[in-house]
Amino acid sequence: MTEIYRASASSNIAFLKYWGKKDPVLQWPANDSLSMTLNQLASRTTAFVHDADDHSFQFQGEALDRHHPSFSKVYKHLDYLAKTFHFDQKLSIASSNSFPTGAGIASSASGLAALTIAAMASWTSSASFEDLEEKGFSREQLAHLSRLGSGSAGRSLFGGYVQWQAGSHADKQKILPVYAADHWKLCDTVALFSHSEKSRSSTVAHGDAWTSILFRPRIAGAPERMSAMLKALEARDLSALGPLLETEALEMHAVMMTTRPPQFYITEDAVEFLAAFRRARQEGRFEAYFTIDAGPNIHIIHESSAELVSWLQENFPTLQLLHDRVGDGPSLERGLN
Numbered sequence: 001m002t003e004i005y006r007a008s009a010s011s012n013i014a015f016l017k018y019w020g021k022k023d024p025v026l027q028w029p030a031n032d033s034l035s036m037t038l039n040q041l042a043s044r045t046t047a048f049v050h051d052a053d054d055h056s057f058q059f060q061g062e063a064l065d066r067h068h069p070s071f072s073k074v075y076k077h078l079d080y081l082a083k084t085f086h087f088d089q090k091l092s093i094a095s096s097n098s099f100p101t102g103a104g105i106a107s108s109a110s111g112l113a114a115l116t117i118a119a120m121a122s123w124t125s126s127a128s129f130e131d132l133e134e135k136g137f138s139r140e141q142l143a144h145l146s147r148l149g150s151g152s153a154g155r156s157l158f159g160g161y162v163q164w165q166a167g168s169h170a171d172k173q174k175i176l177p178v179y180a181a182d183h184w185k186l187c188d189t190v191a192l193f194s195h196s197e198k199s200r201s202s203t204v205a206h207g208d209a210w211t212s213i214l215f216r217p218r219i220a221g222a223p224e225r226m227s228a229m230l231k232a233l234e235a236r237d238l239s240a241l242g243p244l245l246e247t248e249a250l251e252m253h254a255v256m257m258t259t260r261p262p263q264f265y266i267t268e269d270a271v272e273f274l275a276a277f278r279r280a281r282q283e284g285r286f287e288a289y290f291t292i293d294a295g296p297n298i299h300i301i302h303e304s305s306a307e308l309v310s311w312l313q314e315n316f317p318t319l320q321l322l323h324d325r326v327g328d329g330p331s332l333e334r335g336l337n
Helices: 072-085 107-124 129-134 139-149 151-157 202-211 215-235 238-257 268-282 306-315
Strands: 003-016 021-023 033-050 056-059 090-097 161-165 174-179 187-192 289-291 298-302 320-325 331-336
Touching (some): 003 107, 003 151, 003 238, 033 215, 033 320, 072 090, 072 107, 072 139, 090 107, 107 129, 107 139, 107 151, 129 139, 139 174, 151 161, 161 215, 187 306, 202 215, 202 238, 215 238, 238 289, 238 298, 268 306
Parallel strands (some): 056 090
Antiparallel strands (some): 003 033, 033 090, 033 161, 161 174, 187 298, 187 320
16 A cells, blocks of 8 residues: 645735746745635645656646646656655656646646645655644745745745745745734635636746836835735735725736736636626625635635626636635545555
């Protein structure tokens, strides 16, 4: 029988966005970010040591080699971990997502977080996060290892509300939980306008950010916005947090639209939806606010609003919705295969 390690890590939705890097190799972000870890929108990954010349990787049941254009970063990350910590054994990895991949729902965040946890657990024979910490791999260290695979993955190592502090140097970064999930049980309803992968990956688009005339003003204003968001989060004040979420999302997409080359992630259908959504809110139909990551799909943040759900069903009956809420963070268990 073979020991197999099962890790689950949820996507996170950024309130204050991570966009642009001071150092792409060291994954040093241009500004601090703040996020909410989700619950059901998750990546589930299994790993075990196998006797082979190379790692193997399956995604959604399909075997993918290290040259696959969308998943080469999986092998690159495994190679990095093995070289850094002198692990000679090869791993067999299988992963799946509960939501569309590459469409702006942070699949790389949940995927690389779950991959890091499962891989490190396999190599160190750790059945729990407590075991990993005893062997020198604390939750924050795992977060930073995940970050090197995909920047926002580090935030998925914690539940609730998480802050990624850029620090004064790449090695001064911190990824810290701000509040647990039970501090404020916010919900995230995702309106799916596309299941397709993005035409331009976030990795490439991050590098383009510096070419936008709007990028440096955005970075300059990030600390003030972070302070305001943390204050609203502490007070559990949706009317204060919501407008900040929307301004932040639109500002980030304005940067994307003014880079060279420009990048338009938001579709025409999504723009029409946002206009109807804001009009309905102004009419007092519900209290909810949107945010958008690097993709076409709209995240609606609310406090379990039945009125919002009713409005969506009434006005957009064919629109696919994913309903989620703030979650408690990743899980790890060991079994036999």
